Amino acid sequence: MDLDALLDCVTTSSCVVTQTTSGLIVGMLLFLVAAGLTLIFGVLKIVNFAHGTFYMLGAYLAYTVFQITGSYILGVLGGGSAWRCSACCSSGPDPPGCTAQTC
Secondary structure (H helix, E strand, O other): OOOOHHHHHHHOOOHHHHHHHHHHHHHHHHHHHHHHHHHHEEEEEEEEOOHHHHHHHHHHHHHHHHHHHHOHHHHHHHHHHHHHHHHOOOOOOOOOOOOOOOO
């Protein structure tokens, strides 16, 4: 680790703004995941880890599509559609909003 480069980065305002913004974004994402888990546990009285699995599957596929195409928009659309398809196909027979054409 290059401490001189780190010190040079910390002394600039753009680095401080970037690091602060990144920290807030990661914190908000963690809050959303935790709030969703708490809400589901509070209503259903069970912990359902499948929601986290679908979230991670969609994120992984979005990253994969982004690496292959280089397009952020295609990555978001690919990850979202893969998440939707996996959620529909794994939740039993004919869940609301899911048809055989969706999967």
